Amino acid sequence: MSINETPRSERLHIGLFGRRNAGKSSLINALTGQETALVSDIPGTTTDPVYKAMELHGFGPVVFIDTPGLDDEGKLGDMRVTRAMETLDKTDVAVYVFDGAPENEARHIDEIKTRRIPVIAVIGKCDLIPDPGRIADDIRALYGVEAIRVSAESGEGIDELKNAIIHSAPERFWELSVTGSLAKPGDTILLVMPQDREAPKGRLILPQAQTIRELLDKNCVVTACTPEGMDAALSALASPPRLIITDSQAFRTVFEKKPAESLLTSFSVLFAAYKGDIRALIRGAEALDHLSASSRVLIAEACAHAPAEEDIGRVRIPALLRKKAGDSLRVDFVRGRDFPEDLTGYDLIIHCGACMFTRRQMMGRISEAERQGVPICNYGIALACLNGILKYVALPDEG
Ligand SMILES: Nc1nc2c(ncn2[C@@H]2O[C@H](COP(=O)(O)OP(=O)(O)O)[C@@H](O)[C@H]2O)c(=O)[nH]1
Ligand SMILES: [Mg+2]
Incomplete structure (x- = not known):
């Protein structure tokens, strides 16, 4: 695994559950815009849970878990259902796909709720189902959840589902790195931080302190100066820094003085990305x-x-x-x-x-x-x- 790849444990795991043929695999393809999950009209095509690491646009790295249908029968079928439900150990957000007959799912829904995993109910294949409103009423009455109507075929509800997944993600998945791929372990980074009258007395402002802490955690070499000290700082370094981060007020000055090979960014741009x-x-x-x-x-x-x-x-x-x-x-x-x-x-x-x-x-x-x-x-x-x-x-x- 390269340094830039997000380890599995830090990715949001999204599990799709529901009966055979409900449209789980198709939904994964619709959500990611890729044909990665195996789709077929033969019930029971997905026989083992399948983990797919992807980027979810507007959020970041995730893993989709495609599971076998929960209504599978027979000895082998029971084993598949068990395997499917075991993926709940790794699931951060569950998407439960209902088809035209939403009854008899209480056992599985209760299990998900007992584990305190957020569950998003969807009614799949809405382009085919004649009265999705009535099914939504049934789901509300049976399980106390509001179902989103989706169709992998027409694209209806896919954005809404994506937003619902993103907003159900536990808080820890919202924390990103401030400097991202701009600063890699071992890089030398120069910080330009004016300490003028507006700066608080005796301390650094939070974005500066947080950036320094993160760079130290990444084992970067951190050098700091004021705009006036920038020339001296550059000549004290054996080679140009990989990255210069400046307060945006000083951007023009820093831009004019910076070595051609150094990347330049500002604290406010880094924090715009960090917060949004x-x-x-x-x-x-x-x-x-x-x-x-x-x-x-x-x-x-x-x-x-x-x-x-x-x-x-x-x-x-x-x-x-x-x-x-x-x-x-x-x-x-x-x-x-x-x-x-x-x-x-x-x-x-x-x-x-x-x-x-x-x-x-x-x-x-x-x-x-x-x-x-x-x-x-x-x-x-x-x-x-x-x-x-x-x-x-x-x-x-x-x-
Ligand atoms: N018309 C229509 N067919 C769908 C839709 N989603 C899935 N299908 C079809 O339903 C069948 C089962 O879909 P699949 O995704 O494999 O279901 P899974 O068993 O829950 O993974 C396939 O033939 C799909 O082409 C949809 O939104 N609309
Ligand atoms: Mg499938």
């Missing part, structure tokens, strides 16, 4: 180019009280936006729980860095904005775009 989906935020930032004097922008902060970021959200970003799009551009500012349910009136949402949010909370806001068709980016990405530096930034999934 960096690709979605960069896509969202494209809306900055289409703002006009009649546009509406929502600026949202996670904390009810965050004086450190307030100046960026209330003053600096609105000023840059108005300079770009016109003085009458409307900016609404919300914080804490005031994040509106209906986002459709906005042309763009710019969110704070979400340092006090979990990744899961921030991803929730990103997927809600995307669901409503409203572009979303964050302070770090918006400022990098507005200052024209995003194209020079190395992203944590590159390197």
Whole structure:
């Protein structure tokens, strides 16, 4: 296994359960957009649990577990059912696929619930089933769960199912690496951190402290300096650092001084990726180019009280936006729980860095904005775009 591969134990394991022919294997193919699971109309085609390591778009590395049908019969059939249920030992999220007859599944559903594994009920092959609404009612009455209607054939409900899986993932799967593949064991990394009047007295801010800790855990050699000390730091190193991470304020200066072979990124871009989906935020930032004097922008902060970021959200970003799009551009500012349910009136949402949010909370806001068709980016990405530096930034999934 290479260093960049995620070990199985750190991947979210998604088990698919249900009767023979319910459409479990087809669903795995629909979710991953690949033909990896064996599909057939002969009941009992999947005779042993099959583990497939994949990337789930918008989330990260996962393992799908394709299992034999739970209604299998006979001596061999019973053994297969046992093997299928044993995969619950490794399952983090269970997807239970119902077909047209949702009765008689209580034994298996109860077993999953007893183990406190989150279970997502789906009604498969919805393109074939004449009255999925009635089956959903039956499932609710029998097992107390809301079923998602899906079809591997038409694609109906596949995105909804993907989101449900992602949001059922236990908290530990939401923690990522800050520096990702940009910093590998043994690399020399230079950190450029201005310690000006805005920096807190006697300590480093959390993103800086957290990055240093992670780099030390990766056995990197960490060198730190202020923008003024950068020349001295570079000449003290025997060879150019693989990566330079700078505070975004100093980005231009650092960019001009950096050795050609060193990658360059900023703390705010790393944390945008750490707290959210960096690709979605960069896509969202494209809306900055289409703002006009009649546009509406929502600026949202996670904390009810965050004086450190307030100046960026209330003053600096609105000023840059108005300079770009016109003085009458409307900016609404919300914080804490005031994040509106209906986002459709906005042309763009710019969110704070979400340092006090979990990744899961921030991803929730990103997927809600995307669901409503409203572009979303964050302070770090918006400022990098507005200052024209995003194209020079190395992203944590590159390197
Ligand atoms: N029309 C339709 N057929 C499906 C769908 N999903 C699966 N099938 C078919 O149903 C049969 C059983 O599917 P499979 O995925 O192997 O079921 P499994 O036994 O639960 O893994 C195959 O012939 C599939 O082509 C669907 O969404 N719509
Ligand atoms: Mg199968």
